[in-house]
Amino acid sequence: MAAKRKLQARRRQKPARKPLSFWLRPVFVVLVVSSSVAGLALMLEWMKDPSAWPVQNVQIEGDLNHLDADVLQSFLEPMTKQGFFSVQVGEIQSQLQARPWVEQVSVRRVWPDLVQVHIREQQPVVRWGETGFLNPRGEYFSPQAHVEIAGLPWLAGPDGYEKRVLSMFAQMRKSLRPLQLEVVRLQLDARRAWHVTLNNGLKMELGRRDPLQRVARFIRAYPEIMAAGSGRVVSVDLRYSNGVAVRWQSMNKQAKSTG
Template sequence: MTISLPWSRKDQARIEPLVEVDANLLFESTEVEVEAQVQQESEWIWRPLFILTLAGVVLALWYAGIREYVSWIDRQIGYVAVEGATRHIDKSAVEQGVWREINAPLLDIDLQQLHESLVTQPWINEASIKRSWPAALEVELTEEVPVARWGGRGLLNHEGDIFWPELKPEYASLPRLNGPAHETVRIMQQFHDLSQLFSRSGLRIIGLDLEARGAWNIELDNGIHIIAGREELMPRLRRFLDVYAAQLADRADQVVEVDIRYTNGVAVRWRETSENSADKKK
């Protein structure tokens, strides 16, 4: 009699048939894996090398292109153009002066040095210089506009800057201002204010001097010279205008100078007439 134990049946139920594996398939799978690994390692080695080589070629081409471009734009200057509305500036002379200053190719030229050499010329107020391609310089000039004479040789522009050109007869009619060079703006403002004051009495100021000690002297278009001093300027001038209207206007051609530095009046110096000369001889 055969006795089947429970655990014996359980073990038998777990027994599964073995699967037969072909050895050739195992070898083929191994070879595929090896080939894939070799290919992966080969790509890991050659891909960075290819990228570096390509980058080197691109950089070399870029550098060659930059050198070619720079050599094209950094050529010797072949043309200078001088522009701007001018009356007194000789543009041909300015152009020749610029040519004498050119000592380098277009990109290396010192534009600041060129600018400084131009603005030192008396009639040039401002100069703008820029590069232009192919191989040219463009110069834009702003000319000085005189508004007054300064002393006996100079001129003043609207900003109070003194410049010293060769004086021309056409500027003889400009008012003549004079004084310390650092006081030009103050003198111009004073001239403006006094001109408005005198114009109400039909008088025109053609000269205004500021002495170093601060005293003012005025020259009128009728030839009268006014010594105004430095204190209480406006009250004294108003008093002079009252005296002028009441007593001097009819004899203005006989007046040489009026000193208004007095508290209650003015001192008048008259021109010498033939009668006065005769009286002096007697």
């Protein structure tokens, strides 16, 4: 009976109160998180302040022959006034990449106040068409203003054939080098026929098929061609399967034309 009374007495006892620290712990966590978020927001706003973190210098690197570094500096200045942390690196890169003479560009921030721009300029190896150029990879680019670069060969062809024409030019130039002849003009026309002009003024018609084999035939026949006529060789037609048609300009006609 006594044991039963003890059990009932225990049941009537109130549960123990939890300490104050138990209730303060989540409040403390909420306060810490809130203050951290507010502090982070204030810090971000401070970092966006261009007066607190100004860009002091824009450094342009690269071997520039056709791009003006001062012009680029003026172009980039408005884009760097937002401050060091707010500079849109991707936007600057895309804006510069759109310029015709820029082949590749990289932009990065350098702590604490420098924006570094590295530019690889286009290298024209041949002229393409009326106003454009090709770089060593056969990629076309066209400056906004007409640019005259002395000594560049002239190439032309249908859209999309830039790399093929440039490759053909390189192979022909290598084949003709032993004769000390250079290709100064190479055209692939709409019918896919090849037309060549050499540095001595001689023109070659190669037709549509096997242009390199026909150039090789010209090289073999070149000594005989030069020895057979009595004037300057004007053109060579190599479209025949078993022969070569040669046109000379007579000495009399040449003298008359030059006075």
